[in-house]
Each structure stands twice: as structure tokens, then as C-alpha cells.
Amino acid sequence: MTSKSTLAEVSCTSVAAESLLLVTPETVKDPDWETLMALSFIDHTDGCHHANLLLGENYPEFQHSHQFPKKGYSNQIGLMLEPVSIGLGFTVLPAHAVEAFHKPEHIKARQLPNPVSETLYLCSRRHRGCQKRMETVITEARRWL
Structure with a gap:
């Protein structure tokens, strides 16, 4: 999860932080x-x-993403x-999504x-033990984060 739960019965632990990147077509210089x-x-x-x-942290003119004309939408990470x-616009994504894109030569990811x-938070039910198989999954996930 990327935000802590507000439920009292849920415990959240920070496990990683991931950079957000501005992604433009490769042809965009500035x-x-x-x-x-x-x-x-x-x-x-x-x-x-x-x-x-x-x-919001990098452009004083920015108020909300609705300021920009929209040319597309995707809910599939492989297609975003x-x-x-192909030059239709720009987006903002976490670094892992950018790194997974299969045509990196056609985009430019920018650290502003x-x-x-x-x-990123790992959340579980408070006061409830974790099953051994879940401990294995959590250990492996942390290793990759």
C-alpha cells in the first residue's frame, strides 16, 4: 500500500520508498x-x-492534473x-513501472x-500472527524492494 490504513485493527510498517518520475516521449528536450x-x-x-x-513540488503553475488536456488512459501497467x-503525451509513474516498459528507447524518464x-507499506491485522508461508512471501518481497 502507498498510504497507511486508518483502521485501528490494521498495523502498517514502512518497507520501502519509490521515486515518482515524469515520463515524456524521448523527443522532448526540456x-x-x-x-x-x-x-x-x-x-x-x-x-x-x-x-x-x-x-505540485516542481511546477509553480501546477494546481491539479485536470489542468492538462487528456489524450489517454490505461489501467494496465504494461500499457501505460x-x-x-508514440508521442501522445506525458505521465507520472513510480520508477518500477518505468523500468518495466519494453521500449525504453522511446521514452525519457526524468528525476525532477x-x-x-x-x-510503500506492509499492512497486516494487528495482534494476529503471520502464517509461515506469508513470512516467506514477506521476506522475499522485502529482499526485492
């Missing part, structure tokens, strides 16, 4: 405000949330960067001057 407005926003399941976090790779990360 992602200034005017360029982003001209490109349009490629939205996804967490697109508005990610854009609000990263762009396809519209960006004011970096923003999302904390």
Missing part, C-alpha cells in the same frame, strides 16, 4: 510547463495522485507508457529538481 501543456496528460489508475505529488512512447517518493 519538460517545461508550456511543453507539458502542449503534450497532454496520459492518465492511469493513480495518475492524478502521482501528478499532484510530483508536479505506450501512448507516451524536487524529487518525490511514495512510501
Whole structure:
């Protein structure tokens, strides 16, 4: 999870932090405000949330992701960067999603001057033991994070 649960019966532990990246077509040289407005926003399941976090810290003109014209939407992680790779717009994604894209030569992932990360939480029911097989899964997940 990327936010702590508000439920009293749920315990949340921070396990990692992941950078959010601005992703543009490879041809974009300088992602200034005017360029982003001209490109349009490629939205996804967490697109508005990610854009609000990263762009709000880096562009004084930014108020909300709805300022940008939208040219696409995807809820499949493997397809989120396809519209960006063919020049239709830009998006904001966690680093792992960018690294998984199969055509990295067609996109440019950018760490902005004011970096923003999302904390990843491991959540479980408070006061309840963890099964051995889940401990194995958790150990392996932490190793990869």
C-alpha cells in the first residue's frame, strides 16, 4: 500500500520508498510547463495522485492534473507508457513501472529538481500472527524492494 490504513485493527510498517518520475516521449528536450501543456496528460489508475505529488513540488503553475488536456488512459501497467512512447503525451509513474516498459528507447524518464517518493507499506491485522508461508512471501518481497 502507498498510504497507511486508518483502521485501528490494521498495523502498517514502512518497507520501502519509490521515486515518482515524469515520463515524456524521448523527443522532448526540456519538460517545461508550456511543453507539458502542449503534450497532454496520459492518465492511469493513480495518475492524478502521482501528478499532484510530483508536479505540485516542481511546477509553480501546477494546481491539479485536470489542468492538462487528456489524450489517454490505461489501467494496465504494461500499457501505460505506450501512448507516451508514440508521442501522445506525458505521465507520472513510480520508477518500477518505468523500468518495466519494453521500449525504453522511446521514452525519457526524468528525476525532477524536487524529487518525490511514495512510501510503500506492509499492512497486516494487528495482534494476529503471520502464517509461515506469508513470512516467506514477506521476506522475499522485502529482499526485492
